[in-house]
Amino acid sequence: MGEPADRTLKFQPKFDANGLLTAVVCDADSHKVLMVAFMNRDALEATIETGFTHFWSRSRQALWKKGESSGNVLRVIDILVDCDQDALLVRAEPAGPACHTGAVSCFYRRLEDGALVRVNA
DSSP: OOOOHHHHTSOOOOOOTTSOEEEEEEETTTOOEEEEEEEOHHHHHHHHHHSBOEEEETTTTEEEETTTTTSOOEEEEEEEEOTTSSEEEEEEEESSOSSTTSOSSSOOEEEETTEEEEOOO
């Protein structure tokens, strides 16, 4: 019916061919999705060790702490792991807007009739 409990409860993250996991971050209180980013092993370890989100920037090819320059850090409340262990849901407490644009969430636009429309996010 399912995998043995000892296997399903062992944390064995499955990083992709580029060494990355998808990390979806939501507000721990409102459950609103704030952002989606990627973690490599170093980012995941830093997140677990510090209690603040760290990610791998694919464009800069560098580790970064969310909010290191803006102060808009994301304090980790807990980390949920999907059934395949190839994606994470990070429940966090934001210290300000999560998006670099200043929006509360990176998902502040909706697709309508082929165009983007700003929404309250």
